[in-house]
Amino acid sequence: MAKQKKQPRPKAQTPKGFRDYRGAEVTRRDEMLASIKRIYHLYGFDALETSAVETVEALGKFLPDVDRPNEGVFAWEEDEGWLALRYDLTAPLARVAAQYRQELPQPYRRFQVGPVWRNEKPGPGRFRQFYQCDADTVGSASMAADAEICAMLCDVLEAVGIARGDYVVRINNRKVLNGVMDVAGIGGPEHEAERGIVLRAIDKLDRLGEDGVRALLGEGRRDESGDFTKGAGLSASSSDAVLSFVGARCETNASTLDRLGDLVADSATGCAGVAELREIADLVDAQGYGADRIVIDPSVVRGLGYYTGPVYEAELTFEVTDEKGQPRQFGSVAGGGRYDDLVKRFTGQEVPATGVSVGVDRLLAALAARNADVAEADGPVIVTVMDRSAMDEYQKIASDLRRAGIRAEVYLGNPKNFGNQLKYADKRRAPLAIIQGEDERARGVVQIKDLVLGARLAEEVSHEEWRAQPAQVECPRDRLVEEIEARLR
Amino acid sequence: MAKQKKQPRPKAQTPKGFRDYRGAEVTRRDEMLASIKRIYHLYGFDALETSAVETVEALGKFLPDVDRPNEGVFAWEEDEGWLALRYDLTAPLARVAAQYRQELPQPYRRFQVGPVWRNEKPGPGRFRQFYQCDADTVGSASMAADAEICAMLCDVLEAVGIARGDYVVRINNRKVLNGVMDVAGIGGPEHEAERGIVLRAIDKLDRLGEDGVRALLGEGRRDESGDFTKGAGLSASSSDAVLSFVGARCETNASTLDRLGDLVADSATGCAGVAELREIADLVDAQGYGADRIVIDPSVVRGLGYYTGPVYEAELTFEVTDEKGQPRQFGSVAGGGRYDDLVKRFTGQEVPATGVSVGVDRLLAALAARNADVAEADGPVIVTVMDRSAMDEYQKIASDLRRAGIRAEVYLGNPKNFGNQLKYADKRRAPLAIIQGEDERARGVVQIKDLVLGARLAEEVSHEEWRAQPAQVECPRDRLVEEIEARLR
Structure with a gap:
């Protein structure tokens, strides 16, 4: 080891974007993670703990075409090559599923809980290390796998102290969305850019309202500051098709499914998606998870590009008072979906998978905001x-x-x-x-x-x-x- | 983010020296950590969770006088300077104790559990990421703090399933050892190198026996392979003094203390050390921790140089059968002691501190070796x-x-x-x-x-x-x- 030189005193500081957690902050998160792990385990998922460090090669996505592959991740070079801190728990799962594919049970159902690291600009409430808490089924194409995860998500939320009625799990299907894109005439591979714009526009429905989204689906939208965002260039009728889809949620899951079926009747992909949703709705219903907890909601799109089938999201529906005294909703605290390219990077074989990630820090914040007036004498x-x-x-x-x-x-x-x-x-x-x-x-x-x-x-x-x-x-x-x-x- | 290039498939492999833990390996460690944390908490220690990443400056010890400060640690350079993965939980504690010294309760009693990373050559059973599980009291000079940690260590071992009688906590005091060095004529600052050799020689007593240690205390020792290790160059009478000290353990703690008192009667430091040990023995005795669990044992030295007072170690005393069918003892599974330079690096003020680290992986291995014949049907x-x-x-x-x-x-x-x-x-x-x-x-x-x-x-x-x-x-x-x-x- 290098010998320490005489030099000025070091600064006692966490690196920028990192923080310490003390006392109840640690024990409350510990308890929450324990509750979630208990439910994942009860559902038959097996624990996995990978190391924080992976090869940059195995992590993928951030592969070096620049001299230093540290965009988005913390990476460094060792004699044996570039290493990096994991940026999520899905990339290590992909590596594990490929590395041990001969010995792992198939399907492989695993949960993993732990910190991940992002080399991003920190902001208020945004840190460069935070917890993820995932459960995934790798190697099952069955809709029962997706249905089960939605039911499990309900159990998880209730186990950590969110009462029934204070949350809802919303499900959609990318295939239905793709069917709508077909109908709107942007289904082909040459329209990938437009589909991206449509996805992002739908994701902003809460914030921009229907008119704002319609502008983004068409020519584009000028915001209050005067900035112009280019739209997807859809015709008025195509925009109508997309907006009817987004607003297709009805009173019951059954009528939502019927309406979606009508909207994508001309698209084989769309119809397949509706059939999948119907299967999921039946399965969760049989287990006693009714529409008070799990709803088909076409407005759920999930930002990420890699989903290929069902997508789901858990939302808290109660209001809390923010620092400014304003009531606000917490929104999404968990989400996931089906993706098929997981192991393919390593083995060339497509492996169907579906999984969920629970946002532990957001859940803790929600519970803390609701119980803000309870001061505990939790010392010895x-x-x-x-x-x-x-x-x-x-x-x-x-x-x-x-x-x-x-x-x-x-x-x-x-x-x-x-x-x-x-x-x-x-x-x-x-x-x-x-x-x-x-x-x-x-x-x-x-x-x-x-x-x-x-x-x-x-x-x-x-x-x-x-x-x-x-x-x-x-x-x-x-x-x-x-x-x-x-x-x- | 960098765009992914078409290239050969990545290898699905953990980086060298890292490994994955699956299923019961994870849940058993989880349960063990939960038991230990429960005891730490019961003793009034507060949870702390620092981030895995620290500035190299705050970590210290490995400060750069070479171009790349990665000897022993995983480190990399960001715009704001060099960052590194923590290599233990004590360095981050030092940083926390200095950073929040205005707001933390004094003394500050914290526990922390989590992985640490060492950039060392991996070997069989030696990994570059492993767990530590520490409790420390910072800002107390009282021997009650040391006594309490020794008692707590007993409770911890019993909580994780080590029966009373299957372990012993052994205590020594660096001041007594220093007193012996005084008596042996190597007390001055000019004899630091000799004292280091003496420490390391005593630490090898188990392996080399008394003759081997005597050789290392004197001129040196030639091992079976013919290699020669230079000794501390002590005279025969000085070597005798050191060896009588090492072998000074008697039937009862009281008689061990008397004998130690005789051995260091001519050294003020040595006498102070014996008085401290006596205080600890009285305190643990009053709480019901007798010599069947906590013993004064002068052969405990703890390799590290930074201890300044009491040092302690927990040892498992039962035999297990190793892979070759040979009976063997597990030895030390936890250790710690008192050190005073913790916060000084940052603030210039000396802050007395004492703490323990439990070797979770060794404990798990010990329990697994003992229960090797129990195959569990722990699946769903x-x-x-x-x-x-x-x-x-x-x-x-x-x-x-x-x-x-x-x-x-x-x-x-x-x-x-x-x-x-x-x-x-x-x-x-x-x-x-x-x-x-x-x-x-x-x-x-x-x-x-x-x-x-x-x-x-x-x-x-x-x-x-x-x-x-x-x-x-x-x-x-x-x-x-x-x-x-x-x-x-």
Whole structure:
């Protein structure tokens, strides 16, 4: 290893676009991931953990035609070639499905949870490392695989605390969309650019409304700033066809499917897509997932280009209040679909696959926004140190509490200033502090200070009354554990 | 993003020194980490999750005095400077303790669990990404902090399934060792090199025995291959002093402490070290951790140079049988100690700290070696597909089982060849398969095939008898869930 030179002190800083997570931020995400993994596992998916580092070659997509292949990814060169941090969990799945194809069960159903890295410009709430939480079935062409993932998505959301009625899983099918493109006269390979514009236009329906989308489907659209976005150049009737498709959602899944069938009646691809949707709707229905949870919704397109069949998306439907006090909806928290080129890059064989990715950070934000008013005293019980020579007794108290499953610790800083100990307890959001001086020890008692009640009293009453410490009680040492248990209940 | 060029197919391979973890490998580690985190949390430690990427500057140790600072770490240059993957969890803790020192509670007690990366030559069982699982108290000089971590280490080992009596936590103190060095005449700053040789020699006691260590303490040692390792050049009496120290462990902690006190009576540092050990022994004893679990053992040195006080190590004491059928001990699975330079690099202020790192992969290997004969049928119940048109009914069966908490899935591959479905169930290590053909459906029953019993029968009985399928029973469809529950119990 290189020897360290004498030089100025290093800056104690996370790299740009990265952040640290502390305390409840970590444990809440941990709990959420555990709930999701439990459901994935229950559905028969097997855990996979690939390393963070892959060869640039295996990751693909970002292959070097520039000197340094780091656009979008963090990459570096080693003696054996270029390595990179994974940018999603799908590319490593593709590599695994190809690498172990002789020994893996077919179909291969795996879930994977972990951070991914993007070398992109960070922004507010946009970080260069974030979690993904995926489940995919590789090697099954059956619509049952897609139906199952939609049902599972409902179970996942309910498992992490989103009540039924507060979310909806919306399904569409790229084949139906392609059928509509056929009908609108932009089905051929020479119209790829136009189809891209149409996809992006539909994706903006929420923001631009029908008129805005219609402009983008036609000649183009000039926004408030005066900027002009070129449109797909569709005729008025073709635009109508696309817009009827997007707005084809009816009261029931059955009538939506009938209407879609009419719209793409002239396209074989479109009809195949409608049949697939019908199969999915029947399968989820048989398992008890009705239209209150899973709906056919033609306005779902999913931005990415690589989907080849069903696409699905989970949306939270409740409103939260944002930082500016405005009500807003959270929108999509999970999505996925069917794609067929996964393993082909490696083996040349087409392997049908379908999978979902849950946006854990968005889900956490949604739950946090809804429970913003709940402040928790989630810290440990703090055993304060009045008498340094009684450290063994204080440790014994903490140890007794832990044995009863109560989170506890002895104050380990310099005990000279008692005020610092209480400040520490506050910073740790401790629910209770335990105090035992020489006098209390002689009498075989301890003082229990209720810090939550104390804080409330401190706000409501005068300093003098507060000093009377109404939130503090005395308790015999040998009844301490029971007393603390009762107070934390 | 760079456009992908037409080129030969990429290799589906993990980079050299990296590996994938699948199925039970992942879930067993997950469970172990969850148990350890639960204990850390119970002891009042707060979760921390830093990003995998740090600035090379903040990581330190590997600072660039060469063009490319990648010795030992994976590092690369971005516009804003050199970044690197963390090589342990202590360096990021140092950065965090300095970066947030105004807002963090003091002392700061944190745990962190996650992968770290080393750019080293991989070898058998040595990978370039592996897990660490640390707990540290930063900002406390109290021996209570060290005592607590030793007690916690016992709880951690018991929580992950190591029985009391199958492990021991051994404690030593670098100050005592330094006292011995004083007594041996190599205490001054000019003897740093000799002290390094002495440390490394003691660390090899297990392997080389007392004679080998004595040779390394003196002129040097020639091994079987004829290679010569230069020794520390101690006189015979100085070597004696070091070896008496190393072998000073007695029947009880109290007598070990007395003997150590005698050995370093002439060194103030040594005496301070013995007093610290005495304090730790008293504290853990008061909490009920006796010498059956925590022992003072002067032969513990811990290789790393940066420890300044107590050092501790957890060792598994049971024997396992290795791949060659030889009994062997697992040895150390966790270790740590006190170090004071942690935050100083950033702030200039010395901050006392102590902490432990648990070797999760070694612990998993130990438990796996001991339970090697237990083969688990940990896969899902597989609902086979006899009749493609009844997919909704098969999905309903899986769904009913999941609702009862039973891991289950429908076979989603091509159902044409029924043998492939059973092969799939075997690969998944499924305990049971469910079979329902048209006939069974008409009669309202299902077949339940016990794959574990079936495999055993297949080994023990002839093919003909096996074909009689004694491991298969029929069950009414509406009693399926109860029947499966009973069979999995």
